[in-house]
C-alpha cells in the first residue's frame with residue numbers, strides 16, 4: 001500500500017508536459033481557436049475530439065508551430081513545453097519540430113529506401129557520428145515502431161513499397177528516430193484498415209511509456225481505447241477536458257454529452 005499523501009501522489013501522476021494558455025488562432029479574419037487553455041500530461045495519450053471544423057488540427061499544429069508555415073495564420077497566447085515558451089523568437093522551429101514530432105493523416109514516406117526514411121532526421125540533425133551508430137538508431141526506431149521484423153530484410157527497398165499500415169508505422173519510426181519528447185498525430189489511422197489501425201493503436205499504447213502523445217481523432221471509440229486524457233472542441237472552443245473515462249461516462253457540458261452520444265458531428 002502506498003504511504004504517499006494523496007495530493008503528492010496525484011501531483012506526481014499528472015506531470016504537465018505542455019501548457020497552453022489563452023491561445024487564439026486566426027486564419028485571416030476567421031477566428032479558428034478561441035481562448036484555449038489546457039495542460040497536456042507527460043507520458044500519456046491526450047485525444048482531441050470534436051465535430052469537423054471545430055479546430056482540433058489547428059490547435060494540434062500550434063504545438064510544434066506547424067501553423068507558422070501557413071501565411072494567413074496568426075497564433076496568439078502562450079504555449080510552454082517544460083516551461084519553455086515555444087513561440088519565443090529564440091526558439092528555432094526546426095529544432096522544435098525534432099522535439100515535437102508529427103505523424104499525419106495520410107502516411108507520407110519520402111521517396112527513399114526504408115533505411116533512408118528513418119535515417120533522414122538523425123542525418124540532418126547530425127545526431128550520429130558513424131555508420132554503425134546510425135544503423136543502431138534506424139534498427140531501434142523500427143523496433144519501437146513495431147516494424148523491424150517486417151522490414152529487417154528489405155531495408156534498402158522503397159518506403160513507398162510498404163502497405164499503408166506499414167508506411168504509417170515507418171512514419172512513426174521516422175519521427176521516433178530523432179528522439180522526440182512529444183509526438184503529435186493528426187488522425188493517424190484514418191487511411192488505414194481495421195487491422196492496421198489496431199496495430200497502430202497498440203503501438204501508441206506502448207509509446208506512451210516514453211513519449212507524450214497528442215492525437216486528433218474522429219473516432220470516439222479510438223479516443224476511448226488509446227487515450228488517458230480527452231479534450232472536446234466545439235466551434236473553436238475547448239469545451240471540456242479531463243480523464244478520458246470521465247469525459248465519456250460523465251461529461252459536464254451538454255455539448256460534450258450530445259457529441260459523444262452521437263447527436264451531432
Ligand SMILES: Nc1ncnc2c1ncn2[C@@H]1O[C@H](COP(=O)(O)OP(=O)(O)OP(=O)(O)O)[C@@H](O)[C@H]1O
Nearest residue numbers: 027030032050051052053054055056057058059070
Ligand atoms: N489553411 C487554412 N486556411 C484557412 N482556414 C483554415 C485553414 N485550416 C483550417 N481552417 C479553418 O479553421 C477552422 C478549424 O479547422 P481545423 O481543420 O482545425 O478543424 P478540425 O476540427 O481539425 O476539422 P476536421 O475534423 O474536419 O479535420 C475551420 O473553420 C477551417 O475551415
